Amino acid sequence: MSQLLIPLFLLSLALRASRSCERNNSTDRDIHILALFPCNSISIHNCDGIDRIPIMKLALEEINERCDLLPGYRLVVDYANSACSSIPPVYHLIQQTDPSQPTKLMILGTACSVASIIMGEIAERRLNITQISYTATSPLFGNMIRYPRFYRTVPEITRYLDPYVKVVKMLKWKKVAVIYYDDDFTLNVGDNMIKCLEEKNNIRVTLKLIFTDGTSNFVIQQIKKFNVRIVIIITPPSPTSILINFWCKVIKNNLAGPDFVWIFPVWLHSDWWKNVDGADCTAKEMRDGLEHSLGSKVNSLLTTNLSRILVSNKACFWRYWKCV
Structure with a gap:
């Protein structure tokens, strides 16, 4: 299960368990988020990695139905294909700056460091948009001067x-x-x-x-x-x-x-x-x-903090190898 699926799935379970009231969404104002997922297909709707989107939608549904979270507001996500490359995310970001498009307050993704490097500089330094990635692990993101609004749910590589x-x-x-x-x-x-x-x-x-x-x-x-x-x-x-x-x-x-x-x-x-x-x-x-080569597989650090996430509903963001 990907780094994105674990926190969103657990968050949705925790929110479902703690729901205590109903909410009138008809008067809520929309907060738009741009989500970028890697996909080998031209259309993200035909993507092999499409499993991330239903989980994201489930979490958003749970959040938007809570009356004690963001009262008066509703989270709306517009998602696009990052292709794990630096060019498509920039294209999508430029599209979002069109006056006819709703203002995006946050970027979820990208998943790949190579795409997040240039995306982060444009989104943060020029547009003042916060970016949260679930798998970008490049050490470059530890530079808080260059990436002051970049966060991630994994430690650097x-x-x-x-x-x-x-x-x-x-x-x-x-x-x-x-x-x-x-x-x-x-x-x-x-x-x-x-x-x-x-x-x-x-x-x-x-x-x-x-x-x-x-x-x-x-x-x-x-x-x-x-x-x-x-x-x-x-x-x-x-x-x-x-x-x-x-x-x-x-x-x-x-x-x-x-x-x-x-x-x-x-x-x-x-x-x-x-x-x-x-x-x-x-x-x-x-x-x-490869018969005599060495390699390894590292489990997500989030799996060691499942009880903490379920209890506190707090996200764990990594900078400089530590949880802040």
């Missing part, structure tokens, strides 16, 4: 780096390589990983490289040259053709198998390797190459 460092220490590996993708999200995470390894744990990073479609062959050559055996790879949350093609090249160059350990980030889906369109590898080859 650097919180997940410690387990990987502890595995390296437990297995007494003294040398590792760190390679990461060339974008704001992964560069920031990669820099934090290197700092955590070298400065805090005295683990030597023998190779620090950025991989793209244009540099993947060079990265492969450097791994061979330095005889690297332990590789920590930092990728975007959504696997791209660049990652697929790069991993295929790793396999073709015999750099995966029992003599190597590739450590993949926690946010990758377990079946990311299946989409081999355009790659020179089969899905079986991609899967076999």
Whole structure:
């Protein structure tokens, strides 16, 4: 269940249990919220991730029927497809600034950090709109000067780096390589990983490289040259053709198998390797190459606070790795 579904579902149950009066909605004034959900389809109404919208509507229904919450007002959500990209959310936001459109007081989403980065700067710094995301984990959002009105219901992704460092220490590996993708999200995470390894744990990073479609062959050559055996790879949350093609090249160059350990980030889906369109590898080859790699799955931190949410009806927003 997604980070969005858990809090909204529990909130709706708590509100249903505590309803003690009826409310006349005919005189209420509307408060409009823009909700942005990732979807692979052009139309959000045909989206694979459409399960988020019914849960959101259920929570809104419960809130709007309470007479002790926002008396005199009614929450209304207009939702659109963010496509987990930076361009569609900006387009939808510009559309909402049209005078014919109702004023939006808050943005719910986006789910992806890459979309939220530019969205946050426009929405907060230029339009003074508060933004709340349920899965954007980039460390960049910890900068309260750059994102003063950005909140999220998950901790930043650097919180997940410690387990990987502890595995390296437990297995007494003294040398590792760190390679990461060339974008704001992964560069920031990669820099934090290197700092955590070298400065805090005295683990030597023998190779620090950025991989793209244009540099993947060079990265492969450097791994061979330095005889690297332990590789920590930092990728975007959504696997791209660049990652697929790069991993295929790793396999073709015999750099995966029992003599190597590739450590993949926690946010990758377990079946990311299946989409081999355009790659020179089969899905079986991609899967076999992962046989000796490491990865993990982190449960939502909200699941450890279910009783708190049910009792207090308060949301838990994360900044700087702590609940405020």
